[in-house]
Amino acid sequence: MNRQGNKLRIMLKIAIFAAITAILAQVEIPLPLIPISGQTLAVGIAATILGSRQGSLAMVLYMAIGAVGLPVFAGFSGGPQVLVGPSGGYIFGFIAAAYVTGLILEKTRFTIPMAVIANIMGMFVTLVFGTIQLKLVLDLGWSASLAAGVYPFLAVGFIKAFLASWIGIVVRRRLIQAKLLGDMPKEVA
Known part of the structure; x- marks a missing residue:
């Protein structure tokens, strides 16, 4: 595949993953301040x-689409007010979480157990970003x-970390077998 075709594929x-995030954002369990979402x-x-x-670039795109007002955030919300509101820190945290999760896997192995560890670390990154902004915006202790x-997010976060790991590794392996992830970081044996 030529260079331009490879860029288009990337x-x-x-x-696609920004769109998947927008779709799963609408699967939510309402809580008083911040909903649990997909x-x-x-x-x-x-x-x-x-x-x-x-x-992380998929999460940057997701955030940018929502920032301009498209209703891609949880509860079909969008706009810059969401990013500066109580839940905005979580959305910023998605970028860092995706980077950390992916980096851990690239430095170790793309296996389900390592993916679970990486996704749990990513979950904590998101929670740190979210909690700091929640504290600042609402002036909470x-x-x-x-x-x-x-x-409220820990138990379901561990479940989502396991699901993301299992789904991600299975799909990743199948995409590699189908030669659809040829430009991806190499698998570490």
Whole structure:
């Protein structure tokens, strides 16, 4: 494949995972301040399949689409007010989480156990970003910020980390077998 075709292929993968994130964002369980949504599942899947660079670029694209007002964030919301609001830190955290998750896998092995560890680390990255912004925007103390921004998400976060790992590794392997991920970071044996 020529260089231009390879660039197009990369851009399409990034766009597809931004779209998957937008779709899974609408699967949500409402909570008082921040809903539990499928966004973080999509972040983990993207990072596990695409790796650090392309996974984080998919999240940058997702955030940019939402920032201009398209209703791609949880609850069909969008616009810059979401990014500066109580839940905005989580969305910024998706970029860092995808990068960290993908990087851990690139430096170790693309296996389900390593992917679970990487996705759990990514989950904590998202929670750190989200909790800090939640604290600042709502002027909460640390105890209240942790109670609203971390504790409700831990159990389901571990479940989503496992699901993202399993789905991501299975899909990644199949895409590699089909020669659809030829430009991806090499598998570490």
